[in-house]
Amino acid sequence: MSLEENREVEFKEIRAKGKRAVKSIVNQADEYAIAYLNSNTPGKILWGIRDTDRCVTGVQLNYSERDELRRTVHEKLCKITPKLDPSQFRIELHGVQNEENHYISDLYIVELTIPTSISTTPYFTESGKTWVKVDGAKKSLIGPALVEWILRRQGVTDTAQEIDSIYMIENMIEIMNSLMPLLYWTNKSVPQGHAKKYFSALQEFFIGGFPGLDEHLSLGTDNLFRAISFSDENYGYDKINVSFKQFSSFLNIQYEQSGNDIHDLRNYTCSLERYFQNYKKHSATNINPIDSAHIEFLLPVLTYLRRILISKFPRKFPEVDSLITTGFYSLVNRLFLEVKFQIEFPDVRSSDIEDLREQCKEYWELHRKKNNLFLKA
Numbered sequence: 001m002s003l004e005e006n007r008e009v010e011f012k013e014i015r016a017k018g019k020r021a022v023k024s025i026v027n028q029a030d031e032y033a034i035a036y037l038n039s040n041t042p043g044k045i046l047w048g049i050r051d052t053d054r055c056v057t058g059v060q061l062n063y064s065e066r067d068e069l070r071r072t073v074h075e076k077l078c079k080i081t082p083k084l085d086p087s088q089f090r091i092e093l094h095g096v097q098n099e100e101n102h103y104i105s106d107l108y109i110v111e112l113t114i115p116t117s118i119s120t121t122p123y124f125t126e127s128g129k130t131w132v133k134v135d136g137a138k139k140s141l142i143g144p145a146l147v148e149w150i151l152r153r154q155g156v157t158d159t160a161q162e163i164d165s166i167y168m169i170e171n172m173i174e175i176m177n178s179l180m181p182l183l184y185w186t187n188k189s190v191p192q193g194h195a196k197k198y199f200s201a202l203q204e205f206f207i208g209g210f211p212g213l214d215e216h217l218s219l220g221t222d223n224l225f226r227a228i229s230f231s232d233e234n235y236g237y238d239k240i241n242v243s244f245k246q247f248s249s250f251l252n253i254q255y256e257q258s259g260n261d262i263h264d265l266r267n268y269t270c271s272l273e274r275y276f277q278n279y280k281k282h283s284a285t286n287i288n289p290i291d292s293a294h295i296e297f298l299l300p301v302l303t304y305l306r307r308i309l310i311s312k313f314p315r316k317f318p319e320v321d322s323l324i325t326t327g328f329y330s331l332v333n334r335l336f337l338e339v340k341f342q343i344e345f346p347d348v349r350s351s352d353i354e355d356l357r358e359q360c361k362e363y364w365e366l367h368r369k370k371n372n373l374f375l376k377a
Contacts, residue, residue: 004054007133009044011051015234017060022069025059029112030076033089035131035138036114037080037123043133048096048109052256058096058107066093069110079126088115137219137242140207178205179332180363183356185325187348194368195317199229201367202328212290212335220246221298228305240265240305244272247298251275269306273299293334297327 005011010032014021025047036043048059061069070091078086090113095103117123124130131138181201190198203225206218220243227239244265248255253275255268276295280287300323307318326348346352 005051007039007043008041009046011049011054012045012047013050013057013238014047014059018062018065019068021059021061022065022072025069025110026072026076029073030080030125031129031131032133032138033077033112033114034080034123034125035133037084037117037119038130039133040116040118041133042116043114045112045114046109047111048107056096056109058104059110060106061093061108061110062106066108069093073112081124081126082119082121084117084123089113134215137246139215139219177363180360181367182325182328182360182364183332184360184364185320186329186357186360187322187326187353188357189322190320190325192317192319195320196229197368198320199225199317203229213294214250214288214291216246216250217291217294217298220244220250221294224298224301224305228308237265244268247272247276251279266306266309269302269309273302276302290331290334293327293331297324297331300324300327 012028014024016024028045028047032043032045048057049055050057073091074086074089077084077089090111092111092113093108094111096107096109097103122130129140131140133139178201182198182205185198203222206222206225223239223243223246227236227243230236230239245255251272276299280292280295300321304318304320304324329348346356
């Protein structure tokens, strides 16, 4: 196929069929629509094309499912705020042909076209979330990133001082609420029974990025924790591939998507560990200290991923090694130092760590109970 993926065109492979495929597309439609609307560029999302090789895989939909897809995508887009004329969006289904140029029954490429917007206020989903489009992905806008977007759209070019003051006042509580449950485990192993919830807490911290983090490392880490903590097998494999693609972009190496081949994914996990170690070794004199701390944190996480890839869904989570909890602590410490929050962290080897852990215990319990309620719902 001649069309290529870029900032204005996004390919999405859908492995599910029928109603599950409809649900998957509907769940993504408003998120990508908002990402394009907030990026001041028109866009197309094409479901049924693999992004790594542009192979047309199609989406299997019968007549009633096609009708349901058009209706539910329209309903989802109507809930975007501020309100938009829904006729500005266009959803089309293109039949897929075989090698003899005959149409394959009930197999389609689903295309959603999004118009350009020049609004100075961001668009949000019904639940209050928002994104912006970056190359090959969408990026969540929260905290300082959202403030910066608004200021730039309103013509403010020198945003540093304004973002610092707004960030410290408006967003520090949000950051600390996501950070405190994780600090409870500093310098300790996380037992099996808490492992999945620990990784879901990590994903909540990394969602949307953080000031000072490399974009590729940040997106890769977010998707890596989505893959580890999520229960759906296909979703998990998709997020692993997205994660590996982002890490490979950071390392400037080529990544060929492995799909759900466990053997290939485990092998590439080993390769990533070696690439990261070599990157640190050869860039020792000029590596960004935040990137260095981020890689040190990721190395034991990749080892953990390799361990759980051998287990079938639903996965049994092994104990989380203290190398991960301490690596996270070191990364956050470095982040707060580099972005000049002027917050002092106690030395990980000091007795003050136990005091810090005790202060964070109630936050961990709140996170654990919140996840229990979510899992029951």
